[in-house]
Amino acid sequence: MLTLTSLTIRLSNGQLLFNGLSHAFAAGERHSIVGNNGVGKSTLLNLIAGLRSSDTGSITWNKRDITHLAFYERSQRFLGFLFQQPSKGCTPLLTVRQNLQLASMKKRSFTLETTLDKALFSIALDYADLLQINMSTILDRPMMHLSGGQQQLIACIMMLINNPELILLDEPTAALSPHAIQLLTQLLLQYHAQHKSTILCVTHDMAFSEALATQTHELQEKGAIMLKGSCV
DSSP states (O other): OEEEEEEEEEOTTSOEEEEEEEEEEOTTOEEEEEOOTTSOHHHHHHHHHTSSOOSEEEEEETTEEOTTOOHHHHHHHTEEEEOSSGGGGSOTTSBHHHHHHHHHTTTSOOOTTOOOOHHHHHHHHHHHHHTTOOGGGTTTSBGGGSOHHHHHHHHHHHHHTTOOSEEEEESTTTTOOHHHHHHHHHHHHHHHHHHOOEEEEEOSOHHHHHHHOSEEEEEOGGGOEEEEEEOO
């Protein structure tokens, strides 16, 4: 269970974005968060990820208070985050292989000589096959030389090889073609079925939302959240 309690955020211009926001997201479900532009959907994901803090309130994950846990600590322990901008989920100057290597080190100790874990690399290749990516042709290419859509799919693979229990998706389809969106949906659904993860997705792509989510939550002005019901 992911529980938000009395979260308040006042912006630098004095605007009150969230005013005592409280809500619970059931564990093991696939949640879509919808709402008008400017109500704070991405900000809400950043709060949950530890990328920004609230003025008041708390966040608990599986009954553990994570309010003051840093982003990297959440990432090491239970969190995966797929950003809207692919470059935020990778290191553009490094190759695909090097990015996968960095991702594989998230939950283990390493030195400069640490190589890409063979088991995780095998999983990465399986995910690439599901996404119809020919890894052999891009492994040693810098990420910045790939298309935005290719970068986003690789970033998704990098996230999933660490088996996150809580997955946050911030407009994940923005850089993707319709076909790539279908493939991403299938991969996320398969991962969820295998790992029983909890997924929270912010998106304006309603077709993607309906295909992915089991519950839809509407974020309203100043942080009121309403459960809209089941999608499947």
